Amino acid sequence: MSGLKPAIAFEQVGVRFSRGGRDVVALENASFEVPESGFMTLLGPSGCGKSTLLRIVADIIRPSSGKVSILGETSAEARRARNIGFVFQDAALLPWLTVIDNVRLPLQIGRSDRREGRHTAEELLALVGLAGREQDFPHELSGGMRQRVSIARALLQEPRILLMDEPFGALDEITRDRLNDVLLHIWRETETTVLFVTHSIQEAAYLGQSVMVLAARPGRVREIVPVELQGPRSSSTRELPAFIKLCGQLRRILETC
Amino acid sequence: MNKDQTAMPLEHASSGDGVSLPDAPQAIRPTVFVRERLPGVMLPVTGVIVFIVLWWFAIRFFHIKPYIAPSPDAVAATLFNKRWILLQNLWPTAVEAICGFLLGNGMAIVVATVFVHSRTLERAFFPIMVLLNSVPVVAKAPILVLLLGNGLAPKIGIAAIVCFFPTLVNMARGLESVNPQALELMHVLSATRGEVFTRLRLPTAVPYLFSALKVAASTSVVGAIVGEWIGSQYGIGALIIQATYNFDSRLLYATVICGSVLSVLFFSIIRTAERVCARRYETRER
């Protein structure tokens, strides 16, 4: 929003994997920027490199070519400074830890980094609507609840960048809509920069300030569509003519991918 | 839990073709009656009693000579009369089995940890371990007796060796079977290898370790007994050899029963430990 320093900047980034002697181009010449406190959603067919893109930001994999800048530093520096929160598709909670211990896991790892952000683990659980479930184990929760625990875990150290890889993909539509509103509430409050992968056109349009559409084989940025919807999102947003028009536009772009 | 397990074979038998019928109303299934009338421990106890009675009848009606096979009452009498000799020989076997169990499994856990952290070492040394494991225990035993003399050491060594390999394989598999996304999470948190190991790999491996330890509980006793077969003066294994040479079938059977009791006892201890740990470490997700 400041427009001065982008939180995430990709310049001609490429990733290739060699699999069985053959090279797979997972991402080719990806260039884009996400401003600080921005919310960008990623949309595209399976295998177009959405997860790969998020993994590059989190320094889980290194690009084969191009330049990546995260908060003005390298991705490794941003990771070591605990500036990156990652929410995985299957929540990835540790089944032998209680809900509250799962949320506090980041404090157990690394010596110098042990500090909570503005909110304590309890407050974050309350924020995602799980007050009173602190001592439960993950298997006692529904899929949506587990995903909320993992969001609380990702937010614990108040990362300046939040990466979400199809976090609500496995949930029913009602639950997903509710969690979308929870997420937008958190985003507005924390002013973190969000990069959010989804399969759902509606979800991408509802959440994002802009939607990046990726094309497959090879994975590449097809188009970045700004979202121009007035006011904060609510359930009536989905009925606005502008919203419906945007979804149609995104669908047409996806069909050419 | 126990109740369900013991009732299971009957349930299968009732549906004739071995396929259970989930839709059949409970009341018309005859096994439900059996299951509700006989508490969990009753069925296995009944099985044991039936077995002993059949054994007794077989000895009586086929006129089997006492030096071929004893009757159950004769074995029971021997168990009582020779209880001191049996206990005296049970004790060293138990010590050997426990020491071998601790040593073999301890080594296996250490080696699995090393393998998980170094692909090079795994590729170099895993094949030779597979090869050594393929040598039967009875063939390894004399070699160890030559190497380690005639005291407790070779028996402990053999017990340790038979425990080692299954635990190594299971533990390594457990340490590898971490949730890949949890592994990525650890990376995002900049966790060191040590932290990944203690926070993620070790807890993931606990259920795998216990299933190996349960097997090892019985095999360590087998290992100790096989070790005692070779020129030993004491222990369950030595007593088995001695009784066989003397055609003392009653002592032989009594000794074998003592060995089994040791095995079962050992197994139960491990299973209890597993249940206590399972409350913390069992993978209950999905």
Ligand SMILES: Nc1ncnc2c1ncn2[C@@H]1O[C@H](COP(=O)(O)OP(=O)(O)O)[C@@H](O)[C@H]1O
């Ligand atoms: N570790 C890997 N090794 C080899 N190929 C990979 C690896 N990770 C991803 N790929 C390949 O890269 C492409 C993009 O994958 P991914 O980023 O997971 O796609 P998406 O998340 O959009 O479905 C796919 O063709 C996938 O098979």
Ligand SMILES: [Mg+2]
């Ligand atoms: Mg993906």
